Amino acid sequence: xxxTSPSQAAATPTGSITHLRPxxxxxxxxxxxxxxxxxxxxxxVYHLFFQSNPHGNTWGNMSWGHATxxxxxxxxxxxxxxxxTDEELVFSxxxxxxxxxxxxxxxxxxxxxxxxxxxxxxxxSDRPGIQAQSLAYSLDGGDTWTRYAGNPVLDIGSRExxxxxxxxxxxxxxxxxxxxxxAVDRRVVIYSSPNLLDWTLESRFGPAHAVGxxxxxxxxxxLDVRDTGESKWVLVVSLNPGGIAGGSGAQxxxxxxxxxxxxxxxxxxxxxxxxxxxxxYGRDYYAAVSFNDAPQGRRLMVGxxxxxxxxxxxxxxxxxxxxxxxxxxxxxxxxxxxxxVVQAPVLPxxxxxxxxxxxTVPTGPGTRAELVLSPAEGTGTSRVILTLDxxxxxxxxxxxxxxxxxxxxxxxxxxxAPLLGGDVTELQIIVDATIIEIYVDGGLxxxxxxxxxxxxxxxxxxxxxx
Ligand code: FRU
Numbered sequence: 001x002x003x004t005s006p007s008q009a010a011a012t013p014t015g016s017i018t019h020l021r022p023x024x025x026x027x028x029x030x031x032x033x034x035x036x037x038x039x040x041x042x043x044x045v046y047h048l049f050f051q052s053n054p055h056g057n058t059w060g061n062m063s064w065g066h067a068t069x070x071x072x073x074x075x076x077x078x079x080x081x082x083x084x085t086d087e088e089l090v091f092s093x094x095x096x097x098x099x100x101x102x103x104x105x106x107x108x109x110x111x112x113x114x115x116x117x118x119x120x121x122x123x124x125s126d127r128p129g130i131q132a133q134s135l136a137y138s139l140d141g142g143d144t145w146t147r148y149a150g151n152p153v154l155d156i157g158s159r160e161x162x163x164x165x166x167x168x169x170x171x172x173x174x175x176x177x178x179x180x181x182x183a184v185d186r187r188v189v190i191y192s193s194p195n196l197l198d199w200t201l202e203s204r205f206g207p208a209h210a211v212g213x214x215x216x217x218x219x220x221x222x223l224d225v226r227d228t229g230e231s232k233w234v235l236v237v238s239l240n241p242g243g244i245a246g247g248s249g250a251q252x253x254x255x256x257x258x259x260x261x262x263x264x265x266x267x268x269x270x271x272x273x274x275x276x277x278x279x280x281y282g283r284d285y286y287a288a289v290s291f292n293d294a295p296q297g298r299r300l301m302v303g304x305x306x307x308x309x310x311x312x313x314x315x316x317x318x319x320x321x322x323x324x325x326x327x328x329x330x331x332x333x334x335x336x337x338x339x340x341v342v343q344a345p346v347l348p349x350x351x352x353x354x355x356x357x358x359x360t361v362p363t364g365p366g367t368r369a370e371l372v373l374s375p376a377e378g379t380g381t382s383r384v385i386l387t388l389d390x391x392x393x394x395x396x397x398x399x400x401x402x403x404x405x406x407x408x409x410x411x412x413x414x415x416x417a418p419l420l421g422g423d424v425t426e427l428q429i430i431v432d433a434t435i436i437e438i439y440v441d442g443g444l445x446x447x448x449x450x451x452x453x454x455x456x457x458x459x460x461x462x463x464x465x466x
Contacts, residue, residue, distance in 0.1 A: 097111055
């Protein structure tokens, strides 16, 4: 038996949940948020738009909120970018810098930033209940936005057609590619366009692998395979419910994309969700999408750190919900021959205002390790228990005693992820007030979990058996 102490000094304990605002995970000042939208790097600035209710802290009045950052860890909340109207809710989507002025929105010397979003038309509109894709553009670097007069630009008459992710494909002779979902059909649809205005259907993908809920918020991007010079395409799609840990979750497929069709390397015939590839094994990682135009070809992703099962009920005030940390993605070839995504959190260079525990744990046959996260002695009784089982080759995260759990019947949970590495498991555990992100074996497996402890979780005690 060994006991380790935390790698960092204890932060000031907090006794009241209203003080537990995460430091590094983006939260809106005093409103609700859900999916990250329009992730774009342009002119040295990272733009994070997000599903926002500008008038409250539960879902509704969907609009695009806006925040900017130059370092991916400190965010400035800006005025609402795309407000809802009586006729249109502004659902999820993406943003691009139209550097070739393909849409013709920019005057000379200007670059238009273009948001491609889902118009969810209200009963007051002339398309009640329809979801279609629309554009808005900014000629001042993202501060102010104008809706395109010819909206929507892509309407197939569907009530379940949403979440367009658009990117430039194919270099100087390229064109725009959009992935979106036909949500209830569990299909990702791929469209192309020379100008963001006129769209042609190229192909469809799905249903495939996890289909226990509607498909939402797809993304498609090339990703380097570590140490090979090779690159593959990754298709990410969230689903709700039917995620690996229950409720909302995000799966991915590795394969090829020729500008028209996505072809996965591997399609499992199993219906066992543990045979599929998941971006995260916790309860709280959804709607994850990546930045367009990140410098140095980096693939940087952000997810919504919540779950539709209980998102509207979590005990925070006046804000509700947070984004995940920004994660940098790469592919690695695993011992079983499969290419898997690995994720590394972007952390501040200096001493972060969060707890970061780095440790290695023996996980060979016959071993069992228990790691308990708790508040500083005498400040609270909440705890989160991680168990690494060397025989079952699993890591479980138990948040049943993590503090406030009874605000919703589905919140209290014990969640399990596979150990995919060797006899020694590397763990990085980041505790940021109410969000725990666990990176296992260099991010080969991640678990993201909300917790509402009675005091800040600053201590980690490890017990090893076997
Ligand atoms: C995913 C989602 C999207 C939709 C948005 C609405 O969480 O349901 O499909 O665009 O949220 O807020």
